[in-house]
Amino acid sequence: MSCGFDLAHYRDLLDAAAAGGYRWGGFEGAPEPGVVILRHDVDLSLEAALALGDAEAEAGAWSTFFLMTRSVFYNLASGEGERTIDRLRALGHRVAHHAVWPHVDLDERFDPVVAWHNPDPEYMREPIEAAVNVMSAPWFDPGRYRSDSNQHWRSGCPHEPLARGEFDWLQLLTHPEIWVYDGATMRETMESFLDADRAARLEHLRNDRIDLS
Numbered sequence: 001m002s003c004g005f006d007l008a009h010y011r012d013l014l015d016a017a018a019a020g021g022y023r024w025g026g027f028e029g030a031p032e033p034g035v036v037i038l039r040h041d042v043d044l045s046l047e048a049a050l051a052l053g054d055a056e057a058e059a060g061a062w063s064t065f066f067l068m069t070r071s072v073f074y075n076l077a078s079g080e081g082e083r084t085i086d087r088l089r090a091l092g093h094r095v096a097h098h099a100v101w102p103h104v105d106l107d108e109r110f111d112p113v114v115a116w117h118n119p120d121p122e123y124m125r126e127p128i129e130a131a132v133n134v135m136s137a138p139w140f141d142p143g144r145y146r147s148d149s150n151q152h153w154r155s156g157c158p159h160e161p162l163a164r165g166e167f168d169w170l171q172l173l174t175h176p177e178i179w180v181y182d183g184a185t186m187r188e189t190m191e192s193f194l195d196a197d198r199a200a201r202l203e204h205l206r207n208d209r210i211d212l213s
């Protein structure tokens, strides 16, 4: 099995967790043994979030999607944003807040759970009023945390340790864009994302009654 960053290997990860005897969990209470908490920080693309959410639902999995209110790449208050939240919830996923420090824009769209976007160490693990900070104890523990940052697993792809049941529990952070768009490197994946984004923006222009003849 090759550890690519694509939807096929994302499904392998889900299968590996199931083979290891894990069940899916969220951030309601302290992590229990045997739980895998799937977490997605949606930095760039609602379309990618939905594609990953669909793939998980097909595999019988659910996760927590952290969506931004202050993204320069997408608008959660747009029709597309509202439809994304509705669809993710309908598929059985949780919707939480990917916040840009120091702003916490929690409202009725979100469960009271926050992940900071690109946090600095000074505030990364600090408590947040009336919300869970996913990078604080008990949800964060360095030995029970893996992330796909910039298309690179710092401690190796977790599919084998998951299949062997080696973690007593795990918070697994993945970024949908990395898995949904093609590319052997982060640069290539971002080029694929930009190609898709250009096509989507052309469609927005058409819908805006812009003459593209």
Ligand SMILES: [Zn+2]
Pocket: 002, 003, 004, 009, 157, 158, 159, 160
């Ligand atoms: Zn792997």
Ligand SMILES: [Zn+2]
Pocket: 041, 042, 043, 098, 116, 117, 118
């Ligand atoms: Zn982020």
